Amino acid sequence: MQIRKNIATSEEGFIFNPSTGDSFSTNNIGTEIILLLKQENQVQEIVKAMCSKYDVEPILLERDLDEFMTLLKEFNLLEQK
Amino acid sequence: MKKLVIGVTALNAIDSPGPGVAVIRAIRDCKDFEVRIIGLAYESMEPGLYMHDLIDKTYQIPYPSGGTEPLLARLEYIQEKENMDLIIPNFDAELFNFIKIQDKLLAIGIRTFLPDLDQLEARDKMQLAAFGKKNGFLVPKEYYIHEFNELKKMETDLNYPIVVKGKFYDAIISNSFEQVEKAFLKIQAKWGLPIILQEFIKGTEINIAALGDGEGNTISVIPMRKLYITDKGKAWAGVTLEDDKLLHLGRKFIQSTNWRGGCELEVMLTSTGKPYILEVNPRFPAWIYLTAAAGQNQPATLVKMAMGEKIDAFENYDVGKIFIRYAWDLITDITEFQKIAGNGEL
Numbered sequence: 001m002q003i004r005k006n007i008a009t010s011e012e013g014f015i016f017n018p019s020t021g022d023s024f025s026t027n028n029i030g031t032e033i034i035l036l037l038k039q040e041n042q043v044q045e046i047v048k049a050m051c052s053k054y055d056v057e058p059i060l061l062e063r064d065l066d067e068f069m070t071l072l073k074e075f076n077l078l079e080q081k
Numbered sequence: 082m083k084k085l086v087i088g089v090t091a092l093n094a095i096d097s098p099g100p101g102v103a104v105i106r107a108i109r110d111c112k113d114f115e116v117r118i119i120g121l122a123y124e125s126m127e128p129g130l131y132m133h134d135l136i137d138k139t140y141q142i143p144y145p146s147g148g149t150e151p152l153l154a155r156l157e158y159i160q161e162k163e164n165m166d167l168i169i170p171n172f173d174a175e176l177f178n179f180i181k182i183q184d185k186l187l188a189i190g191i192r193t194f195l196p197d198l199d200q201l202e203a204r205d206k207m208q209l210a211a212f213g214k215k216n217g218f219l220v221p222k223e224y225y226i227h228e229f230n231e232l233k234k235m236e237t238d239l240n241y242p243i244v245v246k247g248k249f250y251d252a253i254i255s256n257s258f259e260q261v262e263k264a265f266l267k268i269q270a271k272w273g274l275p276i277i278l279q280e281f282i283k284g285t286e287i288n289i290a291a292l293g294d295g296e297g298n299t300i301s302v303i304p305m306r307k308l309y310i311t312d313k314g315k316a317w318a319g320v321t322l323e324d325d326k327l328l329h330l331g332r333k334f335i336q337s338t339n340w341r342g343g344c345e346l347e348v349m350l351t352s353t354g355k356p357y358i359l360e361v362n363p364r365f366p367a368w369i370y371l372t373a374a375a376g377q378n379q380p381a382t383l384v385k386m387a388m389g390e391k392i393d394a395f396e397n398y399d400v401g402k403i404f405i406r407y408a409w410d411l412i413t414d415i416t417e418f419q420k421i422a423g424n425g426e427l
Binding site: 006018019020021 | 285306308319320322323324400401
């Protein structure tokens with residue numbers, strides 16, 4: 001799964017889906033994750049990048065990331081590769 | 082540059098607005114021509130009449146129910162004074178008359194850019210199911226009820242919720258047979274028979290504004306999602322979308338009807354992405370200024386096409402462009418009201 005190509009994001013964490021007109025906001029960490037997803041990083045690569053930047057256990061990050069990805073999917077922001 | 086004189090109707094910029102004021106605003110935005118705008122109003126309290134920065138002069142015209150003769154006579158009178166190049170009618174109910182007299186209007190120098198009667202009837206509310214079937218569009222199932230007794234017989238056959246709709250206007254979502262009966266009688270009292278019972282489609286409300294050249298080509302198509310909906314179901318705010326399937330739907334409609342002029346498709350997009358056409362309006366919608374703001378000025382383009390200019394189809398528009406409607410108390414004087422109410426001109 002990857003983030004839809006046409007999804008617009010801002011540095012402030014605003015997300016706009018131009019296909020549906022839905023908009024969302026996320027915090028700084030969510031914004032970073034979406035940016036990494038837009039750069040076509042895989043989940044493991046995102047975990048690695050975030051763990052090297054923040055003081056967090058990989059297993060906790062993976063769990064939170066999984067939850068976040070579920071939310072993105074629910075909101076129709078992800079697509080199959 | 083010759084100043085174009087353009088007559089525009091539907092100046093009722095109220096909470097359930099006519100498109101006229103938005104059409105004029107879009108036309109005035111275009112720098113390719115100069116215009117003098119003639120407002121054509123049915124009632125003296127249509128707000129557009131008093132917007133002198135948009136409309137240069139307004140004349141009252143007879144109600145559509147009066148038929149074509151009084152309308153033509155009135156327009157001939159106006160034409161003697163104003164020498165109009167074009168009229169853009171924007172009410173569903175008046176289109177039949179304007180289409181009927183379009184040749185006579187042309188004979189006195191007034192152009193129009195309208196669908197023909199077959200095209201107008203094909204998308205009529207009462208024909209929508211047949212139209213969808215013929216052209217491969219998804220449309221909700223519909224029943225046309227011509228008398229109250231017919232409804233009684235259907236009591237056990239209906240699934241809820243169901244939408245009870247008037248022939249011209251109004252739609253009430255009903256969740257039980259008692260509610261259906263109540264809605265039926267309410268709408269019947271206002272708009273008469275038949276009443277339409279339409280399958281309720283759950284989803285996101287999308288409107289598509291499209292402009293056809295009359296030869297099957299789509300010159301412009303812009304989908305908009307309603308962001309804020311009034312109690313009358315009208316969009317009070319909306320955002321332009323990027324969705325190939327909606328663009329395709331708009332183009333397919335124009336192609337299959339050879340639509341000439343502006344139109345609006347009211348679409349319900351289901352959670353599985355299926356676009357159901359709920360209604361097709363045979364004229365520009367009240368939110369048409371958004372098309373100008375997004376880079377495809379449909380009213381101004383219609384003016385150019387009506388004046389004989391060859392226009393290529395637009396390719397791009399701004400996605401994520403939002404309109405938010407607002408109410409504004411325009412102040413005028415009783416003398417203004419007196420002019421239009423007493424003399425039929427302002």
